[in-house]
Amino acid sequence: MSLQKAGYEQGPIRPPSEAGSLLVRLTRNCPWNRCLFCPVYKGEKFGRRSLEDISKDIKNIAFAAGQIRALSLSSGYDGKINRQTLALIQSEHPALFQLAFWLFRGGENVFLQDGDSLLLPVPQLKKILNLLKTEFPSVKRITSYARSRTLTRRSVEELVILKNAGLTRIHVGMESGNDEVLAYMKKGATSAQHIEAGVKVKAAGLSLSEYVIPGLGGKTLWHEHAVDSAVVLNKINPDFIRLRTLAVPPGCPLYSKVVSGEFILLDDDGVARELALFIETLEGIDSYIYSDHILNLFEDLAGKLPDDKADMLGIINSYFSMTPKERELYRLGRRAGYFRTLADLNNKTLCSPVEQLYSSLKEKGISVDSYIRENMLRFI
Ligand code: SF4
Incomplete structure (x- = not known):
């Protein structure tokens, strides 16, 4: 069965807590875009997407979701988006995997992109919300910046x-x-x-x-x-x-x-x-x-x-x-991606590569702080 890729637009960011949410783009970039600390939309122009385009996106997503369910049905999985359906989508239709994974997780959460959707007129937002609820009755949470x-x-x-x-x-x-x-x-x-x-x-x-x-x-x-x-x-x-x-x-x-x-x-x-x-x-x-x-x-x-x-x-x-050296080790382990909590300092498996990194930085004369500063930029 050949499936069509869902044609819909996505913006660059969403809050960490919306990692598993379906992303529906209502506006492009940020209408303010002047905050000194924010690199996200610099150089990009703000734009409101038309109701027609947004509705088309939502309908395209719903169509693609229908195709995924139909594939599940024809493959003997009852139309359910289970692990087998996911594996099938991943190997044969990778472009639809993100959407299939959202359906697999219950299809409950939607995030409206980009930086300030609430500046759209209320009647327009209401129509978009209504359409989302109609096309995806499973949706329980819709959020926005x-x-x-x-x-x-x-x-x-x-x-x-x-x-x-x-x-x-x-x-x-x-x-x-x-x-x-x-x-x-x-x-x-x-x-x-x-x-x-x-x-x-x-x-x-x-x-x-x-x-x-x-x-x-x-x-x-x-x-x-x-x-x-x-x-x-x-x-x-x-x-x-x-x-x-x-x-x-x-x-x-x-x-x-x-x-x-x-x-x-x-x-x-x-x-x-x-x-x-x-x-x-x-x-x-x-x-x-x-x-x-x-x-x-x-x-x-x-x-x-x-x-x-x-x-x-x-x-x-x-x-x-903690001692200054323990604090330095913890900071290094956290920013190098090994540690999540202070207790990880006592975990030998996690701590050993951090100690090696610490020694190698000292040998090369690189300060832990400058290494950390560089590493933090990877996560922006
Ligand atoms: S996206 Fe938010 S933080 Fe960035 S410039 Fe716009 S208002 Fe400021």
């Missing part, structure tokens, strides 16, 4: 309309709650706008993920960045607080400020200290914290507030109770 400034222009009533049409979660790049950091980084939103936007999303009954960038205040504003970010989140009480540590690749405007010495990056110990202050200052909220990005020093710095606050702070305290 939105800028705080865009959300401040939406009424709670409009957000409720979108929720009733199937939108379930908004991901907001808050990055910082400190106005000096936000202005310097050209985020295009103030702390007051972050709060207004977040409170509206929650009032509409939508789930809310807020992203914070540890390290974004640099050496000068790390304290203010930690405290004010927590204070803003205390006023929003988002469902999720997600951490993504600052890394500065050559493609982003912040890079030249780092090279010139205008912006001084925090080292890992500085970021860990900042994180401890940030978590200590989070109060009166019941958000989940996730550290689900490879750039973060502690992958297991996660839990629900307020119950897991002490355990999360305990991870950072354990890090600082």
Whole structure:
């Protein structure tokens, strides 16, 4: 049986928590595109895709899903997307594997790309959401990025309309709650706008993920960045607080400020200290914290507030109770991709290649910090 490739457009990124989601592109790139720390869409022009094109994409995906089910049926698997169907698709129709895998996982989650879908007119978004729910009755979660400034222009009533049409979660790049950091980084939103936007999303009954960038205040504003970010989140009480540590690749405007010495990056110990202050200052909220990005020093710095606050702070305290050499080894192992948690330092199988790498860097006169800086850029 020959299957047609599903013709639909995809953008470059999605949040880490949407790794298994079907990606449906509503807009291209970012309408703001000025944040100093963000390399993603630089040099690309923002564009809204037409309702006609988006609908065509969704119908093409539904057609391809139908073909995958038909292949399963004709191969004796009852139309189910099981491991056998997946293996068949992988060997004979690899272009459809991503979609087949999504169906295999239940076909439940959809992420709307790119950087700020909520600026599309509400009636248009409603039609898109309705079409997604009609073509894919299995879909339970539909999420999107939105800028705080865009959300401040939406009424709670409009957000409720979108929720009733199937939108379930908004991901907001808050990055910082400190106005000096936000202005310097050209985020295009103030702390007051972050709060207004977040409170509206929650009032509409939508789930809310807020992203914070540890390290974004640099050496000068790390304290203010930690405290004010927590204070803003205390006023929003988002469902999720997600951490993504600052890394500065050559493609982003912040890079030249780092090279010139205008912006001084925090080292890992500085970021860990900042994180401890940030978590200590989070109060009166019941958000989940996730550290689900490879750039973060502690992958297991996660839990629900307020119950897991002490355990999360305990991870950072354990890090600082290690010797400087142990800390260096841990940082190296984490950034070289061997370690996920501090406990991995006690795992001989994982630790042995890290020790070898450590020795070889010392022999060559390469500092662990410069190796780490280079390696972090691989993950952007
Ligand atoms: S708003 Fe988001 S996508 Fe746009 S430039 Fe800033 S960080 Fe990047």
